[in-house]
Amino acid sequence: MxxxxxxxxxxxxxxxxxxxxxxxxxxxxxxxxxxxxxxxxxxxxxxxxxxxxxxxxxxxxxxxxxxxxxxxxxxxxxxxxxxAADEAGLAALRMRRVLDSESDRDAVLASFVSALSAQDEQLLRTLLERATGGPGAAESSGD
Structure with a gap:
């Protein structure tokens, strides 16, 4: 063997x-x-x-x-x-599964965010503002 x-x-x-x-x-x-x-x-x-x-x-x-x-x-x-979802939704599901499988979520998220391009970081900020109803949420909806 x-x-x-x-x-x-x-x-x-x-x-x-x-x-x-x-x-x-x-x-x-x-x-x-x-x-x-x-x-x-x-x-x-x-x-x-x-x-x-x-x-x-x-x-x-x-x-x-x-x-x-x-x-x-x-x-x-x-x-x-x-x-049940499109390709983007399935990719997001896979990302959540990876995150859920890690013991130190904070470290994983921090590492992920620090590796984003400036453009992706801004997009993430905009999406988070929309999701939470934060500043600029209404005005950003036409991007």
Whole structure:
């Protein structure tokens, strides 16, 4: 054995089995965003390249549904799935998950803000003012 607890080799198909939950969720969401409409789990599995078991795709879809990242509708004996937010909303969801997973939120946010460009920093200030009804909130709404 090569020391890999999964018995596989680095790279190749075995790598797909070791993807993290967050990465799988992102891939499933991306597939749903590229679907022409509500999609079945089998469609998602097919469009992810087929290296995931159907049950894994269903588990990821169910977790995403519990997180309100996707909606589902029963059609016959199965469900069809739709992303609950656009790409920007999903990116924001991923950012919140990363932040929620860190023990020192203050440090993570401080590091994030300090790395922003001046333009992004100003945009963030404007968005925060709008969200809190702070100074300039009404006049900024036409940006």
């Amino acid at each position: 090569n020391g890999d607890p999964f018995g596989g080799h680095p790279g190749g198909r075995d790598r797909a089995r070791r993807r993290g939950q967050g990465e799988l969720e992102a891939q499933v969401l991306a597939a749903l965003h590229h679907s022409p409409g509500p999609a079945t789990a089998a469609w998602v599995q097919d469009h992810l390249g087929g290296d995931l078991a159907y049950t894994t795709v269903m588990t990821i879809l169910s977790r995403l549904h519990a997180k309100k990242a996707v909606t589902r509708e029963r059609v016959g004996r199965s469900y069809v799935w739709t992303p």
